[in-house]
Amino acid sequence: MASTTFALVDARKSILEDGFFSMDDSVVGEHVLEMEQKDFPFASEYGLEFCKLNLLDDTRIRSILESFFPRPGLGLCLKYSNDPGHIFSFRKGGAKAGLRVLIVQLWSVGSRAGYWGGSHLLSLPAVRAANGSWEVPSSALKRAGCKETEIKFEQGGLAILDARLAFEIKDGFTITSAFATEDEVKTWAKMLLPRSPELAAKVTEMESIYTKIGVNFAFEDPEPR
Template identity: 50%
Template sequence: MASTTFTLDVAMRSLLEKGFFDLNDSTVGDRVLDMEKQGFPYLTEYGMDFCKQFAFDERIRSILEASLERCSLGHWLRYEDFPGHVECFRRGGPKAGCRVLTVHLWAKGSRVEYYTLSHLHDLMTTKGRRSLYEIPQSELDRVGSRPEVKEFPDGGLVILDARLGFQIEKGYAITFLFATDEVIANWAKMTLPYSVGLEQKVKNLEILSANIGLNFKFEGSGSTER
């Protein structure tokens, strides 16, 4: 699946120093487009297969296990372009620590700015329109954080520290958040409609890593929590 050779050491260094790592995977766009054509059916058997292919990609798993040790998938949503707004999922800089990692699956034709080093500073933020934190440009200028522009004509796969500021200028990203156990304990569970087939898909995800869990619960007959 990868279009370039993956090295965990290089990925970890980029994640720690810049706040993100681009896996340079141009195969993502076609699958994201297919998900779009299907109407973004996240909480289905199709959605679980999509999740397995990307959020639980072997390279992503290795970064999660090296960075967070034990964590769970706790959030899965699509974020569209929002020009003029630099956002982040988590704030607090060094005090907050690296406890949440985000996976961006970029649609074809997307463009984003990642504000390097912003994850290393406790920046003033405001509550944004879409339940993310927004970072004023003045704060980014204050700490010398500059944007690194990424263009994804064929789609792309990026993992980033959730404290990192980003601005989606064009397109959208299907987004997964993985958080450590103490963080995920405060998050609501994602509810899945119970079916035997969907339960099996979830079990298939659970066996991929002993250190990466799922913040799911089933609703309906035979329902259980994950």
């Protein structure tokens, strides 16, 4: 699936020092478009296959995750739309909080994002946002000496970032997944799926193929009509 040269050592260095790593990838852009055309059915066979194909099957993503965590666990998969002028992070606490969560963003064609390099290592003021993440004021980032790197995903692409990093979705949208350490993901709410043999089989397939990566799903009975 890779469209440009990938080197794990460079990706790790970028995530550790800058807080993020990104790549253009037209295939990812095509898959994200297909997901959009189907109205983002995350809790379905198609949605699980999308996660498997674009996250677990991608050797670039998998190698980065496994290089940071002994057994990373998938604990979130949602769409995040553009919200220009608002800067978010998924975790706060800076260096003291440690690297416990990595975020994978699959970007739509024509998306534009801003990443504030080095912000993952700083304890910055933040308030809880409506989307469940933390909103960080740009003034605090600038005072701390952080510089914004703007990236345009012309044909789509992917980014992997430390969850403490401050970022902005300026145009487009991203399908965002969170992978955490094994003990961290145990504290998260389960991703709920309707109980069905087909979905159970798909989850079992994901768990059996990639034994070094956990998936934090639980099944619930569908509501009666």
